[in-house]
Structure formats: structure tokens, C-alpha cells
Amino acid sequence: MRQTVPVTDLDARATELKFRTATLADVPLLVALVESAYRGESSRAGWTTEADLLDGQRTDVADVEAAVSGVGSRMIVGERGGEVVACCQLQHRGVHAYFGMFAVRPGAQGGGVGKVVLAEAERVAREELGVPAVQMMVLRQRADLIAWYVRRGYVRTGVTQPFPYGDERFGRPRTEVLEFEVLVKKFAES
Template sequence: MNFDRAGTGDIPRLHALVESAYRGESARRGWTHEADLLGGQRTDAKALREIIEADSQVILLAKNVDAITGCVQLSHVGDGLAYLGLLTVDPDLQASGLGKELLVRAEQFVRDHWQARAMEMTVIRQRSDLIAYYERRGYARTGEHRPFPHGDERFGRPKSPELEFAVLRKPV
């Protein structure tokens, strides 16, 4: 397995991976999907391009030969804080340890490149199994909640008006 930064040439395969892991029937092969909570898209090629081209963001890829098997988005927030998002593992490879490896690589990247002292993320509050996964890896609930962007179909179509994000943080 190789780990590298995403480039714009990776966008079509990266987009396909993210959608397959978060939405629709293919996502149901893994345990991290949001298909029961959200319909529509998880992201789009334009948003991925904006992340890749931004100075304060990066997407790290896990590749097996030329296949993209996982990714994680990192953002430099500043003041010693980085943000982790879009942690994605191919549904057929979930429970293989790749998600854990991506987290380790992400934490190392933000320490080495941005001198971050903490990593923050948001997880849909209703995803208690996913929150528990992150808690086992040292992330803790901060008690803060943030609104889900209801009405903005770039982030999907919620199947419940009660969706909101829980904020988790870990010293890195």
C-alpha cells in the first residue's frame, strides 16, 4: 500500500471511491456508510478539486497499485489545530485496518507539516457506532454540536430533519 497526496488527475477515481463508500447500495457492503441517513451525493468533483488545489488542505490517498482504496481530507485550521474529514475506505476493505492506518498517517502529516497539536472532526451525531470507533482511537466528544447543512444538496439529502454533527477532538 502506498500513501500519497491526491492530485487533480485522481479526482475521477477519488470521487467514485467516496460515493461508493458513503452512499447507495455499494456503501452497504461496509459499515461506515450513511445510506440510511442521507441520499444524494456525498461530494462532487468540483469540491474535491477545490480541496486539492487549496493551500491549507490536502487529501491523502491510500493506493494499491493504481487503485485508490482509501482517503482522508486534512485542513490546516491554524492555532495548532487541524481538521480531519472525508475518511473513506473502499467498502470491501473496511475492517482491514486501512482506516486506522489512514488516521495514523493523517495525524503524522498534520504534526509534521502544520505543527498541529490537535485534530478535530465532526461526525453525524446519530452515528454512534462511528463515534465509538473514533473514541477507541483517542478522539473525545467535546460536547459541541454543529448544524447539518440541511437544504444544501452538495452534502446530500437528509432523510431526517434531526441530523447534526458532534465535534470530536484528539491531541496529536
């Protein structure tokens, strides 16, 4: 099912996004999208790069397949003009939806695409999953990214999780101080 999300005060191209649920056929494209948004030289074209903090991969085929077809999990794909420009994962975890694997093509960052994708994920969490909150983990060292989420209503919980050092499925750290911070957004009761 494709859906257009009306959003005001954004780059007009961002509001042209069409959303659909990813299929297993999308997995290779989604792996490439996530990698391009966070790792390597291509990621430096956008502002979400982690290239100064981590080398190696951000995700792999097995992780994206699990996000696409796992129980309680859904990958949302954002397309513009028939081309995939963004994605994110929502996983139903009982009292909240976990938001992750969020990526916007580096050349499309900064024009409101991320805001529209996040709004769609929140809509799906509220209306389709029926949860009262969205939770995520962000590298604590990404102050700019955390500030972006805070401006969209997410709250820093102060809860941290250690980075999985030694597990190259998550990348090769370039520093020894990485950790994740948990952010949460509770929806207003209607």
C-alpha cells in the same frame, strides 16, 4: 512522495498501503471512492454507510478539487497494489488540522485500512503541518463511527453543528434530526 506506514496488529494487507498526495487528476476517482463508501447500495458492503440517513451525493467534483488544491488543504491517497483504496483530507486551520473526506473502499473496510490511514493523517498533521491537534465533525447519529474514533483517542467535545438542510450538495436527509458533533484529538507534547 510515497510513504509506507508501519503499523502492528492489523490485517497484513492494511500495512501494505502506500501514501501520496492527491493531484487534480485523481479527482474523479476520489469522488467515486467517497460516494461508494457512504451513499447508495454500494456503501452497504462496508460499515461506514450513511444510506439509511441520507440520499443523494456526499461530495462532488468542486469539493474534492478544493480539498486537493485549496490553500492549506491536502488530500492523502492510500494505495495498495497501485489501486486507490482510501483517502482523507487534512486542512490546516491554524491551531488544528481539520480531518475530513475520509473514505475506505467498502470491500476493504474492516481490515485495518482505516486505522492506517488515520495514523498517517495524524502523522502528517503533527510532523508536516506542525499542529497540536486534529479536529473533525461526525454525524451525531453515527454512534458506531464516533465510538471508532473514541477508541483511537478522539474526544467528544459536546459541540454540535447543524446539518445543512436544504443544501443538496451534502445529500438529502431521510430524517429531520441530523447534526454534526465535533471530535478532537490532541497530540502529546514531546
